[in-house]
Amino acid sequence: MGPSPTTSRHFIVFSGCLLLAIFLICFSWTNPSISSTKTNRLNRIAISSTSPQHPLDPLSLDEISTIHSVLRSHPQFSFPNAFPSIHTLSLEEPPKSVVLAWKPGRTFPPRRASVIAFASGKSHVLTVDINSRTVLLHEIVTSVSGYPMLTPEDLATAALIPFHNSTFLDSLISRGIDPSDVTCAPLASGWFGPLEESRRLMKIQCYSHKDTMNFYMKPVEGLTALVDIDRNETLHLWGIDRKIPINSDPDTDYRYEVQKEKDQPSSCKVNPIFMIQPKGPSFEVEDKHLIKWAGWEMHVRPDARAGVIISQVKVTDPETGKYRQVMYKGMVSELFVPYMDPTDGWYFKTYLDAGEYGFGIQAMPLDRLNDCPTGAYFMDGVFAQADGQPYIRSDMVCVFERYDGDVAWRHAEGPTTGKDVREVRPKISLVVRMAASVGNYDYIIDWEFQTDGLIRIKVSASGMLMVKGTTYENMNQVPKEEDLYGTLITENVIGIVHDHYINFYLDMDVDGSNNSFVNVHLVNQETNEGESPRKSYLKVKKQVAKTEKDAQIKLKLYDPSEFHVVNPSRINGIGNPSGYRIVPGGTAASLLDLHDPPQMRAAFTNNQIWVTPYNRSEQWAAGLLTCQNKGDDTLAKWTEKDRPIENRDIVLWYTLGFHHVPCQEDYPIMPTVSASFDLKPVNFFKKNPILRAAPYSKDDFLTLRSLASA
Numbered sequence: 001m002g003p004s005p006t007t008s009r010h011f012i013v014f015s016g017c018l019l020l021a022i023f024l025i026c027f028s029w030t031n032p033s034i035s036s037t038k039t040n041r042l043n044r045i046a047i048s049s050t051s052p053q054h055p056l057d058p059l060s061l062d063e064i065s066t067i068h069s070v071l072r073s074h075p076q077f078s079f080p081n082a083f084p085s086i087h088t089l090s091l092e093e094p095p096k097s098v099v100l101a102w103k104p105g106r107t108f109p110p111r112r113a114s115v116i117a118f119a120s121g122k123s124h125v126l127t128v129d130i131n132s133r134t135v136l137l138h139e140i141v142t143s144v145s146g147y148p149m150l151t152p153e154d155l156a157t158a159a160l161i162p163f164h165n166s167t168f169l170d171s172l173i174s175r176g177i178d179p180s181d182v183t184c185a186p187l188a189s190g191w192f193g194p195l196e197e198s199r200r201l202m203k204i205q206c207y208s209h210k211d212t213m214n215f216y217m218k219p220v221e222g223l224t225a226l227v228d229i230d231r232n233e234t235l236h237l238w239g240i241d242r243k244i245p246i247n248s249d250p251d252t253d254y255r256y257e258v259q260k261e262k263d264q265p266s267s268c269k270v271n272p273i274f275m276i277q278p279k280g281p282s283f284e285v286e287d288k289h290l291i292k293w294a295g296w297e298m299h300v301r302p303d304a305r306a307g308v309i310i311s312q313v314k315v316t317d318p319e320t321g322k323y324r325q326v327m328y329k330g331m332v333s334e335l336f337v338p339y340m341d342p343t344d345g346w347y348f349k350t351y352l353d354a355g356e357y358g359f360g361i362q363a364m365p366l367d368r369l370n371d372c373p374t375g376a377y378f379m380d381g382v383f384a385q386a387d388g389q390p391y392i393r394s395d396m397v398c399v400f401e402r403y404d405g406d407v408a409w410r411h412a413e414g415p416t417t418g419k420d421v422r423e424v425r426p427k428i429s430l431v432v433r434m435a436a437s438v439g440n441y442d443y444i445i446d447w448e449f450q451t452d453g454l455i456r457i458k459v460s461a462s463g464m465l466m467v468k469g470t471t472y473e474n475m476n477q478v479p480k481e482e483d484l485y486g487t488l489i490t491e492n493v494i495g496i497v498h499d500h501y502i503n504f505y506l507d508m509d510v511d512g513s514n515n516s517f518v519n520v521h522l523v524n525q526e527t528n529e530g531e532s533p534r535k536s537y538l539k540v541k542k543q544v545a546k547t548e549k550d551a552q553i554k555l556k557l558y559d560p561s562e563f564h565v566v567n568p569s570r571i572n573g574i575g576n577p578s579g580y581r582i583v584p585g586g587t588a589a590s591l592l593d594l595h596d597p598p599q600m601r602a603a604f605t606n607n608q609i610w611v612t613p614y615n616r617s618e619q620w621a622a623g624l625l626t627c628q629n630k631g632d633d634t635l636a637k638w639t640e641k642d643r644p645i646e647n648r649d650i651v652l653w654y655t656l657g658f659h660h661v662p663c664q665e666d667y668p669i670m671p672t673v674s675a676s677f678d679l680k681p682v683n684f685f686k687k688n689p690i691l692r693a694a695p696y697s698k699d700d701f702l703t704l705r706s707l708a709s710a
Contacts, residue, residue, distance in 0.1 A: 053287030068388035084119030087148035089384035146629025158186035221469025302381035306331035307359040336602035341485035350598035355626025362438035372398035440464035458676035495662025520562035551611035576683035586656035586675025603636030614649040
């Protein structure tokens with residue numbers, strides 16, 4: 001008995017703690033040419049261009065079409081029914097030395113693509129030369145475990161498999177649920193032993209979307225199907241006889257069109273606020289992806305796995321007027337979202353969102369009024385479907401200036417000095433933003449560049465909780481000895497405790513590629529008797545990390561340090577090496593057992609900071625092939641070699657994390673929660689780099705007022 005046509009459209013992707021309506025994403029793929037024919041407006045890149053202007057520019061529609069043609073004619077894929085599923089198709093960056101040496105007008109490096117395909121149970125890694133239309137490399141991966149990133153087509157297929165199982169449908173009907181009112185989610189199974197090693201598996205769980213858009217709050221609790229994606233087969237069913245009531249709250253829909261009709265008006269009424277720039281934005285976009293603003297220069301490109309990649313970050317030295325290198329490449333490397341419920345229907349929910357689902361693939365178009373302010377510049381993502389054909393994710397990244405009324409620096413003299421001085425400078429910043437909206441959880445990633453040389457990387461989370469159905473309606477019904485694994489947030493609904501960890505890959509090139517990592521340790525120093533009225537003070541002890549293990553950092557509140565990346569060959573006029581320091585934030589640490597299978601796979605959370613020597617093949621903290629891997633190709637494994645890192649080309653890895661104990665205010669949709677960390681110059685500039693920045697004047701205000709009245 002198969003699903004009805006109505007039911008077949010109601011399935012979702014459950015990525016990490018996130019879900020995505022597959023029919024929405026597939027709709028945008030039905031005719032990529034519709035999006036590609038849009039005119040090239042001032043705030044949109046010409047995504048169909050076949051002429052990249054920079055070695056790191058993303059692949060265009062035409063280039064992906066060329067790669068598809070090359071793969072179609074590749075001998076190993078050309079015979080009937082042999083063409084594989086394409087799981088990753090992205091720019092293969094030229095060698096770092098080539099990119100650093102390249103200048104506009106010089107010979108352009110060869111354009112190449114990295115492809116990960118899956119066929120006949122095997123993962124294939126290929127390099128395609130676009131110019132010569134040849135396959136330069138084709139390897140079948142056997143050295144590490146795991147499968148490639150899931151495609152949306154995989155997820156669509158998996159979500160429908162249980163609807164061909166009569167026992168599954170009977171279980172829904174026995175609960176009083178019409179299958180046409182059900183939305184089902186394909187969930188990554190993780191790895192827990194031999195079961196997950198021989199074939200690609202997913203687990204399917206369902207929700208009721210009857211009378212609400214917010215089906216996430218109405219789980220069909222207990223019913224779980226284990227499916228084989230490639231064989232289109234249901235292998236096992238759990239919980240077919242469980243009868244846990246579905247949340248009956250009529251007020252779960254979060255859409256404004258629904259909420260504005262409620263009898264109780266909103267108490268949150270504020271007048272609209274927009275940032276007006278009479279002279280237009282201060283940033284410039286050159287050659288589609290090169291952003292210049294207030295002394296900064298950076299290359300920005302959308303990416304299917306990382307979401308957005310920031311490259312070749314440079315800042316102007318106000319003393320010389322010349323650009324200086326700060327960072328070669330920065331991106332999200334991996335996310336880890338483990339749920340703290342060890343029961344049958346929940347233990348496997350320990351997601352690695354970037355490697356399992358693709359952080360960029362999950363990105364939805366940004367809202368031009370509410371996600372990004374007026375004057376923002378938008379970039380589209382150009383990706384490949386499972387059949388290798390290109391499609392467009394419109395408005396995936398935006399770039400804009402931010403002013404929140406904050407202060408860049410200030411000082412005022414009080415009356416005791418007899419001097420009337422009040423100097424204040426407004427803080428303006430440039431933001432590169434993308435949002436991965438994969439169903440219930442929305443992640444917003446901001447790369448914020450400030451005029452004082454600081455880079456702030458912020459992660460914000462909103463959307464819906466992943467909830468568990470229960471028979472309890474009030475806490476007075478719960479036995480004291482029972483662990484709910486979360487919080488009863490409304491009748492029949494538990495918000496499960498979980499963590500969020502986001503690992504960032506930061507290839508720092510401070511004034512050049514060869515850098516060192518320095519632990520600037522703050523220690524208590526006692527004074528000698530009679531030396532001072534003080535008994536103690538803080539003393540700085542600096543230690544340069546020689547090898548990788550020296551730079552594995554677990555943050556400690558009562559054993560503090562600063563952590564600097566310095567260029568030992570770039571000594572300033574008073575003898576200090578130029579550097580940047582990482583200022584930690586979002587410092588939650590994983591409390592899972594180190595030998596727990598999810599922790600083994602996400603071992604990058606064992607430390608908040610890691611440092612490795614630069615290696616082109618080491619970019620994804622949970623491994624290249626993440627789905628169902630055993631944790632045998634991870635950041636933790638690479639660093640077991642304890643390689644030298646002093647005065648080398650090094651990569652800094654930082655894991656931002658936060659614990660989430662749900663509460664009633666998270667229901668039915670969560671207010672945004674944010675955490676961030678900074679990359680801050682330390683002895684990099686001769687003095688405050690914005691010393692000569694101008695304050696706003698009355699003339700500026702009069703210009704704004706006349707514009708507003710007009």
